[in-house]
Amino acid sequence: MDRPCVLAGLTLPLIVPDNGAPLTIIEADMIAPIKCRITLSDAVPAHSRWRWTGGYSSLYDPITGNYPNAGAGDCADFPGPYTPPPPPSVISTNFSGSSCTLTFDRAVTLVEGTPTPDDAMLFDGTVATYAYQADARTLSFGLTVSLNPGSTWQITRQPGWVITQVAWPESGEF
Secondary structure, three states: OOOOOOOOOOOEEOOOOOOOOOEEEEEEEEEEEEEEEEOOOOOOOOOOOEEEOOOOOOOOOOOOOOOOOOOOEEEEOOOOOOOOOOOOOEEEEEEEEOOEEEEEEOOEOOOOOOOOOOOOEEEEOOEEEEEEEEEEOOOEEEEEOOOOOOEEEEEOOOOOOEEEOOOOOOEOOO
């Protein structure tokens, strides 16, 4: 940045690469008042361009409250080794009768439309009747059984109806 900024979240209007399907920002942190480190969901292809679209951002000037200006440029072709982050893991669960939620430590995305869950995720040994995106990190499920404290959940393999690769096998209790 051209002036000291602060970072208060992951809402960043950054598109990398600018010439293809953009990568997802999974982590960002300030490493100096004018320098931010951003971790993307995959390695940046060589000779890619980046674009900062402007508008609302979690990165801003704390004195003026202004966001960085829109801009674009070329990505460095010598970024160093890329270590992919681990897949998102379940960090909390909740239930109410015959519905429940799984919240992950990072964003997860369902396939578009109304996905049909299968036995990749089980709740007390049963398949959910429906799944929907409650927020960027939380999936909600409808069940044919009522859950109680101590009811179980399992991710036995990568669900075909979840775009994001998630950690598996995983399991726990509500």
